[in-house]
């Protein structure tokens with residue numbers, strides 16, 4: 001079997017991994033997903049995974065030749081530099097992209113991810129007080145992103161960059177999984193999600209990465 005140029009340790013429910021899978025698809029990379037069984041076997045928590053794949057015990061991990069990269073923001077930066085696509089142009093934009101990627105990791109998808117996890121997958125489900133806290137933080141962060149997008153088609157202006165590919169991480173998953181509809185409540189985010197969806201090579205996370213649906 002021919003090796004793909006890029007291999008991505010991932011699973012379908014991971015929005016953090018989706019950022020990278022989406023970028024690989026959008027740049028037309030030769031890549032294949034490597035399924036990480038997070039839900040049944042808890043693979044990222046194993047000593048083997050932590051010693052051989054990622055000491056942080058997370059997906060995504062991108063394998064490219066001898067390189068193994070983790071943290072989606074680092075991987076997006078690496079792919080942008082290598083392919084020349086979705087690159088923030090100039091010093092100012094480079095720093096601006098990093099600013100939004102960090103804000104995203106901590107406060108936008110950094111809260112959306114755990115909220116969805118606690119609502120759908122965790123046993124027991126999230127405590128109501130925790131869910132209420134997270135929902136408040138999510139509403140605040142989504143409001144900030146929506147306002148930003150009222151000023152331009154994409155996060156950094158007229159062109160899509162890695163900042164957009166980071167920020168869409170969880171936003172194409174079904175509204176039922178959140179119990180609220182991000183697009184219906186934020187019109188600028190809704191238009192931006194449509195714009196990103198129309199880029200050549202876009203695919204839904206459940207079609208791009210293995211592991212959906214979960215075994216009963």
Ligand SMILES: N[C@@H](CCC(=O)N[C@@H](CS)C(=O)NCC(=O)O)C(=O)O
Nearest residue numbers: 014015016044057058059060071072
């Ligand atoms: N900031 C990281 C977040 C990665 C992350 O939290 N991945 C989750 C899956 S969505 C994970 O592997 N969690 C395993 C764990 O924390 O035990 C990134 O952007 O790559």
